[in-house]
Amino acid sequence: MRTWYIEDAGGGCRAFSEVLVLVSEKPREVYTSLVPLTWQTGQTLEEVVLELVLEMMSRAGVTKEDQILVCSGNIFNDLHKYLQENQYNWSTARMEGLAHEIAEQVFFEQIVNAGFPAYIKLTSRNYREFYQLVEKWVLENKSRLRYLKDRRVRQKPIGNKYCYKANRSRPRHCSKCHSSILPYTPMVECRMNVHGKKVHRYYHPECSPVKPLKNKLVTIETTLNGQPTCGVVTKSNREERCTLCQKSIPAGQPAFFCYNNDQLLSFHLSCLSIMNTPAEA
Ligand SMILES: [Zn+2]
Ligand SMILES: [Zn+2]
Incomplete structure (x- = not known):
């Protein structure tokens, strides 16, 4: 039985492809994939990621007997679902070690290959600051705008999970401002699948983090x-x-x-x- 680690990097940065890695430490074996900056297939980001990981798993010959440890990030939601439904021996884990190092390294190489100064490095997981520097560098020069992620294809499906509707008799708790949503007033309901569990969140219409694409409000x-x-x-x-x-x-x-x-x-x-x-x- 082997242990495989699945990790991502660069999802929080507005530029450059997300990196996906599939890694075994003993014996050492490394597979990497880049999520395209944009796509026209109408797929969600999670679906694209699932496809790329399954392709790496097939190249690596991962079996259902192997142990698979996956980063718990939302980007892997569909993968988590797939592994569960297909009875793989898997669980989520916080990634450290080789998988994490390689994912960060490949993301960094992408940026340096595009011309970003190599001496500016990510230190002690200070992603926010580092990504801000990268974004600033990209926005500085028109010819670098092609490195930006297409946010539209990455965001589009999220709105499908948000729906305008009327609250019924029970007051609800707004997940954004934490005050009450009165009975029989308009609200936004968000239904998400988190690790196979249905999670509902409610917002005042003005508090919704995403513009709902569904509407049941009359x-x-x-x-x-x-x-x-x-x-x-x-x-x-x-x-x-x-x-x-x-x-x-x-x-x-x-x-x-x-x-x-x-x-x-x-x-x-x-x-x-x-x-x-x-x-x-
Ligand atoms: Zn609110
Ligand atoms: Zn009446």
């Missing part, structure tokens, strides 16, 4: 007591009472919800349309 503008008011149409997950007719709005039935001076008002959709129909003179 809003209606109406007039209440002469005041223009905007509210949401959503299903309730508990019974509510209609502000107009005082009858029950059963759980699961779409209804209109809005706030008037911090007070929640609920209406049957039929009662809302009655309210909005001008009275006959």
Whole structure:
């Protein structure tokens, strides 16, 4: 049984290809791949990375009996999923040693080959500072802009995981500003897969870190007591009472919800349309 290490480098830098490495220490064997700066296949970054790693694993002849230690970074999300589903002997690990050294070294070589001064080096994992210097160097000269990563292809799919919708009866906690998202108000829901587990995060629309590409939010503008008011149409997950007719709005039935001076008002959709129909003179 052999132990393989899978590591990446350069993902945090806006320029130059991410480096992927597959390494065995005993006996020493090294495979490296570069993620292209851009691609036209519509794949996500994680999918491109998965393909490149599988290709290295096949060249290396990695078997399901071998032990595989993978860096826990998001860039390997699809790889983690693949290894799990295909019953490899794997786990995530913080990378030190050969895999980490080689990944950093190959990323650095890329930069130096492009003309970046070789005496400026990454010291004691101070990535932020080093990447800032590299980015500054790239932006200094128009002819170097071709080394920038295409952020569009790397970001595009993330928006698919974010969706505008209306919160239901339970207040939620905003993952950005940490204050409460009121019941029956617009919010952004993010559904992610983290190591095969479904993780949900919620944001105020203005707090969302990514512009959502999905939208399940329905809003209606109406007039209440002469005041223009905007509210949401959503299903309730508990019974509510209609502000107009005082009858029950059963759980699961779409209804209109809005706030008037911090007070929640609920209406049957039929009662809302009655309210909005001008009275006959
Ligand atoms: Zn917020
Ligand atoms: Zn009603």
